[in-house]
Amino acid sequence: MTHRAAGTARAAELAEALKREAGALGFDPVGIAAVPAGERWQLRSAALERWLAAGHQAGMAWMADPRRQRIETLLPGVRSLLAVGLNYYVAAERLPGTPAVARYGWGRDYHRVIEGRLRRLGRWLEATVPGVRWRACVDSAPLMDKAWAEEAGLGWIGKHGNLIDRRRGSWLLLGHLLTSLDLPADAPATPLCGSCSRCLPACPTGAIREPFVVDSRLCIAFHTIENRDPDLPAPIAAALGGWVAGCDICQEVCPWNQQPLESSKDPDVQPRPWWLGLPAEEALSWSDALWDERLRASALRRIRPWMWRRNIRAVLGRAAPRPTP
Template identity: 65%
Template sequence: MSELPIPSDQQLSHMLKQRAETEGFSPVGIARLPGSRRLQLRTAALERWLEAGHQADMGWMAAPRRKDPTTLLKGARSLLAVGLNYHVDVQAAPGSLRVARYGWGRDYHRVVDQRLRRVGRWLSDQHPDCEWKACVDSAPLLDKAWAEEAGLGWIGKHSNLINSQRGSWMVIGHLLTTLDLEPDEPARSLCGRCKACMDACPTDAITEPFVVDSRRCIAFHTIENRDAELPDQIADALGPWVAGCDICQEVCPWNHQRLPSSDDPELQPRPWLLNLNKDTLETWDATTWDTHLQGSALRRIKPWMWRRNAAAAQPNPPSSL
């Protein structure tokens, strides 16, 4: 019995993107290494960002491997970039503390990684001599720049990736491979003169277009800051946010269109995250915290940090209308 012929680069690229879509990824795209001139500009921008100290305590952002994907997979020649829509058309209860949408469901690192690995095993079945590596945003990779290169969307002035049909409510992942795949056209920026995200940031963390100073960012301080007290500037501007911050995404015009709402079971919000108040957080013991944060990306925020953040938060009062 003869073996099935190995598909051409173009055929395999099309099949690979279709396989990724069956895992719930959309949009999907392919880029070739080492990338276009834009990747060099993004790498240079990262260097300037680090030199300015905008990474705050996130020392891992300076990992040299971040500049070259072949350090993650020797011989890598292409990558599949995927987006996973986490927008669910529900809102937090009026007057409650706020949690960034990315953390509402199951830990997206696990979700994206597991699904990308299934895509990778499928790729190995099609082309047994290839090698691949799944990457989520915890890997030292310029993930948003490569997603932009693969045509998933463009990096907005708030530094999040924006897709013209899905807005910015998506997490991204990549599958590096040693195969030569057919690349897609890089995305073109459509932010224009809009600076809604910059104007809306209560701490002026977006110091210039595409530059976010983590030292001023509410999301950084509520998730990464391990100090006993939040800086006064952050505490005064915290509003209802106790885990991340979505302000710059909420005001983005690309998120004001009718967006698809995910029905993915793994991305549905845990009810407690939509109706959270200070008194509740103060009563939870270690077992309760462990139960609520099991399998959640928000486990990175320790219980004492939740209480610290909540103590400074100022939930918006319920509307009287």
């Protein structure tokens, strides 16, 4: 065996070992992408530029961070990326008439969960290959996470803008481990939405302006989580349909999410006991202190207590209380 062939064989063995370790940490699917990326990623990068130019990011100025399209600024010398998915689908439903919360917010803060597990994976990699450099990234990092996951073969980006896996549907939380190692890449995923466009008309505010283009200015998830105005826009408030934190409508109608799905047993994604039967009036009455206690270690802490009450009032059709003169 030549030196080059021996090096290639070792890299392949290391890649498989890295994937096994990721699987042992609860990640599935997993895949590897080479840096720099291929043509598909370049098309996604160009689409991001068009999306930003159209103002679809609304108030999310961080989406224009130039590092998002320059992965080497996150880890100088990066040569490969391990993309991982964490299944957060749990076969449970909220009681009718209770406030709706996006499924990703049912359990513990996925940023902490995924980053913690990726750091363990990075330390394993460093112990296996002394001197290797790595960085763990979740979606709070300026990285085109869905595009890189697609490049690594985890799934394809659907017309609703979410990554879809053939077995898991789109109920996947994503993470990435950047590394200075040259590892053999997996084939990018093949898009399988075909002619289906159920997600477009399902959106009650028309936020999916065209396939693969979500206008945050019209998105219920954006307004319930990111909008810091005292009141929600009237058309958004009228269309909430019970959603007080995020929105899953475009995912719920997707055929890939209507197949029999494995319900995750991962303790970190299980719903808090009171989530699925929380009466709106009770949630509206929470003090700031009780809100802080109930949403401890939750991804929904991005919503401030006053926003939580604003959203619930909008769902109940009540105007915000005004200070007395």
